[in-house]
Amino acid sequence: MLNIRMLAAATSLVALAAGTMGPAAALDPEKPVIALSNSFYGNTWRRQMVDAFTAEAEKAKAAGQIADFVVLNGDGSVNQQNSQLAELILRGVDAIAINAASETALNGLAEKACAAGIKVIAFDSLLTADCAYKLSFDFTGYKTEQAEATLDLIGNKGNVIVVRGVKGSGPDNLMYSAQKKVLDAHPDVKVVAEVYGQATASVAQSAIGNVLPSLPHVDAVLGQGGSDDFGIAQAFEQAGGPYAEKLPVIEGGGSSDFVLWWNEKAKDGYRTTSMNTTPGIGGAAFWLAYEIVKGAEAPKDMTMPVATVEAANLEQMAAGLKPGMIISPSYDDAWVKENLLTAK
CATH class of the missing domain: 3.40.50.2300 (Response regulator)
Known part of the structure; x- marks a missing residue:
């Protein structure tokens, strides 16, 4: 598994599981490699989002749907995320789901990825590159x-x-x-x-x-x-x-x-x-990337639901909650097909 949780101090990309992933041409086109480039890992929401992506990716790998996946976490800086994108382009992954540090400063490398045939799915914190699919909240x-x-x-x-x-x-x-x-x-x-x-x-x-x-x-x-x-x-x-x-x-x-x-x-x-x-968007972003790589038609702009707690459902929502989490459902492949790929 190419699963690397790079915190602010861990800036080296050499640890990208060198030797476990060959050149892009050697990969089975029926089993893509899906990458996550996450700009910031320093709060509960982002960590939970990465966990959601990872959980769905592990399911897909166990089922033989993907060859592997990559998770890169940054320190919130544009420079580090640009380095991430450059490395992922060099590696020849099939898709990059990106939670961006900037709406505009990453566009050049995102467009370079698109030109190389890599599907780019910007989610949550978007970039504005025209070639990218965009999955966010209102x-x-x-x-x-x-x-x-x-x-x-x-x-x-x-x-x-x-x-x-x-x-x-x-x-x-x-x-x-x-x-x-x-x-x-x-x-x-x-x-x-x-x-x-x-x-x-x-x-x-x-x-x-x-x-x-x-x-x-x-x-x-x-x-x-x-x-x-x-x-x-x-x-x-x-x-x-x-x-x-x-x-x-x-x-x-x-x-x-x-x-x-x-x-x-x-x-x-x-x-x-x-x-x-909802940080479960990480799982939705994984499956959206997977389906697009596999040829599914998706809208360029898609919107995720938000979670609401109010007086009427407060007691129900609080029941069984574990501390230290953000309220969120999980989003699987079936949910993505029904709610995103059918969006107009």
Whole structure:
């Protein structure tokens, strides 16, 4: 198995299972090699996404559907991901599923891959190369809906903190733009701070903890998910003072830790919202790449569903949840055929 989890410190690509994969011409065309190029591995969502890709790839390999698969994880930088793409092109893989560090800076190598006959499937954090298939979420739509619901819970007035996601990523830009548009439409809502949480509980907790002492009372926090929601909640609980009596409305991003926390707070009347992109998209991206390599016709642009937790299903969703996870279904080949390949 060509399965390499390269963290920020592991930048060498020599470890790409040298010797276990011959030249592209020697591979069985009926059994492709599918690669994942993941720009960032530093939060729960991304790790779970990689696990979803790997789980489906292992199933396909065990069933004899693919020759092998490759997983490369980066440090969030364009330079490292460009190196990944160059190596994958040199290796002659059949398809690359890419969660991109930049919408534009990787386009040159993506187009080079396409020209070499490699199928490129950009997902979650997209690139804009015309030759790439694109599988993503409606970040603008769902973040607009969630921001409006959150502001409704504070009567559309008060002080708000905006916690942004992975700096420089396409999803961060889309979600932030959607949130700003909603905020701009509510003149009685004041943004008192903006911080980056990197979609990570510990980073978000530290960022909120650093700014809280200098802020007026905060009524709501707009986040981006990953696991920032639980980190934000922890920061306010540790701050104590007035927040010991009344916590702000903190947007949930689908982390199981937050949903479990919210389920307990709901017993005392706490209300909020939770919507999240699903890291199971990694599995969907694998099967989409596989089907395209095998000749399936797919739309150039495809949209994944998001997961929603609300008061009506909170208790049900919390039941049996394990800590440290992001709420997500799994997506297999049958799901991809029914929901993506038939999309218009």
